[in-house]
Amino acid sequence: MDIFEEKTHGFKKALFLFDNATTHQKRAPDAPSAHKMLKGPKLGWTPRPGGPKMRDTVLPDGSIQSFYFPDDHPSMPGWFKGMKFVLEERGLWQLRENGKQLNGECKDFKCPEGSTTCCCRRILFNQPDFTGVKSHLEEVITACSHLCDFYPKFHCELNYIEQYWGAIKLLYRSGPRIKKMEDMEKQVAACLNDISLVQIQRYYF
Numbered sequence: 001m002d003i004f005e006e007k008t009h010g011f012k013k014a015l016f017l018f019d020n021a022t023t024h025q026k027r028a029p030d031a032p033s034a035h036k037m038l039k040g041p042k043l044g045w046t047p048r049p050g051g052p053k054m055r056d057t058v059l060p061d062g063s064i065q066s067f068y069f070p071d072d073h074p075s076m077p078g079w080f081k082g083m084k085f086v087l088e089e090r091g092l093w094q095l096r097e098n099g100k101q102l103n104g105e106c107k108d109f110k111c112p113e114g115s116t117t118c119c120c121r122r123i124l125f126n127q128p129d130f131t132g133v134k135s136h137l138e139e140v141i142t143a144c145s146h147l148c149d150f151y152p153k154f155h156c157e158l159n160y161i162e163q164y165w166g167a168i169k170l171l172y173r174s175g176p177r178i179k180k181m182e183d184m185e186k187q188v189a190a191c192l193n194d195i196s197l198v199q200i201q202r203y204y205f
Contacts, residue, residue, distance in 0.1 A: 001144055015147040018137065019159055024150065028136040030055040032067070034124035037083050039104030041069070045080035054080075057129045065089060083120035092123055160203040167195050 004014045018024045027033065030052040038045060046053055056066045067086060069076045083104060087093040094117065096102055105121040112118055116126050124130055134142070141148040151158045171191040178184045 001141065001146060004146075005144075013146055015149065016141055017159070018148070018150050020150045020153040020155075024137055025135045026137075027133055028139055031133045031136070032057045032130055033133070034083070034121050034130055037067075037086075037104075037121065037124065038080065039084055039120055040082040041076055041079045041085065042082070043076070043079050059090070060128050083124060087120060087123060090127075160200075163203040164195060164200055167199065168192060171195075 001014065001016075004012070029047065032054060033047060036047055054067045056064050059065055065086070067081055069079050069081060071077050073079070081089075084093060084101075094102065102123075103119050105119045106112075109121065111122050115122065117123055138148040168188075168191045171194055172187060175187060175191075178187055
């Protein structure tokens, strides 16, 4: 993005396209996620050890919900609230049919087919603010006022850069056999430069 904005002097909007790979769909470290949430409160809890706290979320009515108690809370300052309290704040906490409390999650998170209220994690998992979280990649790009989109799943051949890589590999394999790493790096760089901009543009169109 920095290169594009420098070349266009900040007057153009770019469309960045990516393969629909799991690495490209990964969420930000502080994104709302029910995957590892605890049922009850805990001091210092984060989605991953040493990681950032889970950021506040925006509910469908536009209100903000924090997953942590405020720092001036009388008994649990800054503690993670836990799924039960989060659901209570949303008016979604309920008891099971037998009158017992909901479990944090069904065993191995294998919920009954079609169920959306069988456990705390499943209820949150289906909330709009959880299902609607964008990938970290898309968040970064759209925050800079550019556009981000992904190719259909399992169709990497639609990405013209794959044809570019294919042309580079053909050039490299057609050259002499190389044994030294430094010579290999030079040869790869040479192959990258041998594919003309016109040829790359033809792959795109």
